Each structure stands twice: as structure tokens, then as C-alpha cells.
Amino acid sequence: MAAEQARFPLFAGKREGNRFGKRVRIYLSGFGQTGINPLRRSKRRSLSSLASGDPSSPPPPPPPPRLLRTPPTTISMRTLPIVPGFLASIAFLPLHPVAIASTHYPCEDIRHYYSTTNGLHGIELQKQLGSIVSVHDPIPYRKVWDALMILDAADADNPEASSDVIEIYSLRAVAKQLAGRPDGWNREHLWPRSYGLIDAPALSDLHNIRPADVNVNSSRGNKYYGECTDTSTDCLRPANREAALDTETDKQRWAPPLQVRGDIARSLMYMAVCYGFHVPDRNPPLQLSDSPNVQNRTMGLLSELLKWNEIDPPSREEQLRNERICKLYQHNRNPFIDHPEYANLIWKPTIPTISTTFSPSLQAWVNEFHYNNKVC
Numbered sequence: 001m002a003a004e005q006a007r008f009p010l011f012a013g014k015r016e017g018n019r020f021g022k023r024v025r026i027y028l029s030g031f032g033q034t035g036i037n038p039l040r041r042s043k044r045r046s047l048s049s050l051a052s053g054d055p056s057s058p059p060p061p062p063p064p065p066r067l068l069r070t071p072p073t074t075i076s077m078r079t080l081p082i083v084p085g086f087l088a089s090i091a092f093l094p095l096h097p098v099a100i101a102s103t104h105y106p107c108e109d110i111r112h113y114y115s116t117t118n119g120l121h122g123i124e125l126q127k128q129l130g131s132i133v134s135v136h137d138p139i140p141y142r143k144v145w146d147a148l149m150i151l152d153a154a155d156a157d158n159p160e161a162s163s164d165v166i167e168i169y170s171l172r173a174v175a176k177q178l179a180g181r182p183d184g185w186n187r188e189h190l191w192p193r194s195y196g197l198i199d200a201p202a203l204s205d206l207h208n209i210r211p212a213d214v215n216v217n218s219s220r221g222n223k224y225y226g227e228c229t230d231t232s233t234d235c236l237r238p239a240n241r242e243a244a245l246d247t248e249t250d251k252q253r254w255a256p257p258l259q260v261r262g263d264i265a266r267s268l269m270y271m272a273v274c275y276g277f278h279v280p281d282r283n284p285p286l287q288l289s290d291s292p293n294v295q296n297r298t299m300g301l302l303s304e305l306l307k308w309n310e311i312d313p314p315s316r317e318e319q320l321r322n323e324r325i326c327k328l329y330q331h332n333r334n335p336f337i338d339h340p341e342y343a344n345l346i347w348k349p350t351i352p353t354i355s356t357t358f359s360p361s362l363q364a365w366v367n368e369f370h371y372n373n374k375v376c
Helices: 002-007 014-029 038-052 122-133 141-151 214-220 258-274 302-311 316-329 342-347 360-364
Strands: 078-081 089-092 164-166 173-175 185-189 209-213 253-255
Touching (some): 141 209, 141 316, 209 214, 302 342
């Protein structure tokens, strides 16, 4: 016994050994809790117990941080010999684990939500905004129907009581109960599915989906956004007989109603920021330019979208929609609704272009009508 005490002076004496054993148990009890350093937790509990004289009374818990979802991290373990007869071995965490939980401000705290973007512009601002808004809670695609009935209700102040939704290209009120029916409305992806929306979260992102008349949605297909040019000989106004009168289209372009052009521009800018860098599995990075291309997942026309963002600032209805997505559904925001000036800070004065030829064969593709739109 004397030899063991000389070899392990830390454990000399019954009282000291029990104290160490208690601390080891406390240390191990914190292992596996996401974002918590168990070593710091054990130290805090031991110091509090010694100060109070009551080893069983735990200290008051600190306010929990809001944690980013991080993938599981493999943490190396180190096995150390302990007193023979007490434990054969015990595993200790390294003092500085590889994965440390990060915090971010909730979307309701709009004062601080964008605080890390101060002074940034260009691609740095785009990346930082992407790191903020990409942290959200995607909803299942089948639940998009119910969300649209609230977000796009005809009565924006009483969405639950409203029996209608507003169609994005027709600006008409249509009964909620006609969702998914051939004579009703369906889920229109402003950034078309064929331009890179393969799977969740991009596929079901509510910032990009609006109710639309089935026939008008079919007419739009996957055309990019833009007004007819002066040389267009095949420009159609309105874009569809059931669309709003101030819509227009040709073989490649689609111009929505004037009063929602800014809304649509800001939705596409959000998609390019949210899924341009922080890309989940199976979803290729999305881009905006003046040379749209399906194969490159590049949507446009960027110069038109920048103009629409300026001439059609966010309306009260658009701001309410943004708030409800934050509070009720995804728990993130569209930064271009809160700060329309971000658009020019990122994409002006240089507008990226990709040299490519638009394929007429792609006109046969239909954005939402191409897929099964039955209520599911």
C-alpha cells in the first residue's frame, strides 16, 4: 500500500481517492452531450460543490447557446492506467476537442442576424450571407402545400381564416381547397427545378415557392426571367390568357406582373446566396448571370433582376411572408427583403456571364407541371 501511495501520490488517502472518483464520474456523465465540453462542466460542478459544502447540489445551469447543426465528429480517445483494483482503464477526452459548437443569432433577432456582414461586399458578402441563411430547418416537400396556404393567403393579416391564396403570376385569389387540382393551383418554383433543385433543402425552400395557376405555370415552364427585347417578334402580352395583363413572354423569357417583379428577383438572389456555396449533398451550386444555362445551374437574367429589385421594393406582404417563414417554418430569413441594398453590393458593377447557347429543346420542359403535383 505504501508503495502504491508513493507511486500514485494523487490517490494517497481514502478521502482524496473518493474525491477523484467522484470527479471522474461527473466528468464521464457529461460525455456525449452535443456542444458541451464535459471537462469544463466537471470543473464547474466540483468547484461549486466545494464552495457550498454540499457536494450533491448542482450549480445553476448556464443559458444554452443556439447550436449549429454539425456533422458527427470522430474524437480520438486516450486510455490511461489508473490505480489497480479501482479501474483497469478509463478514457479521457483531449483538452481541445476537434469539434467545438458554434453559435448564431436566431432569425427573430434581426438586429444581430446580419451583424457579421458589416463592411463586406462582393463574393465575401455573398459567402457570409450564405453561411447565415443556410442554417435553417427544411420542411418536407409534402408540407409545402399547407405552408403556402398561410404564407400566401389572400388575407395577409388573418391567414388562417382566409379561404383563398394569391397566385403569383395571375394575382388572383383562388380557393385553398383547389390545391393540386387541374383547375386550381400548384407549387411554382421561381427558381425552376430543372436548374438544379434536386432534393431538399433547396427543393422545398419556401422562399422560392409560390402558388400559381396550373395553366400559367405550364406556360412559364422553365423560362428564365426577363422582359421581351425591342427586337422580339414573338413577344406575347399577356404571357397567358389567365395571367395578369402586365405579364409578357417570348420563347426564352418570362416577365411576371410588375408588382411582384421585385419579390421574384429577391427570391432568386436568396437562392443564389443560400445554395451557391453551402451546398448540401445532391444539390449543385446555384448561380445568377446574364447567360442562363440549365446544365450549369445558372439562372437569370441577373441585370433584369437587379433592376426589378430597385424599382419594386419590398412590400408589407412580402415582409410579413419573410417574418412567417422565420418564425413558423424554416427559421431563416431572406436577406434581400431585409436589406435590398445587398444585391448591388454583391453583383454590381460586375455581372457574371457564361458564354453559352440556349437550347430550344429545353423549352419543352415544364417547371412544376412536369412533375406530379397531386396533394401528398
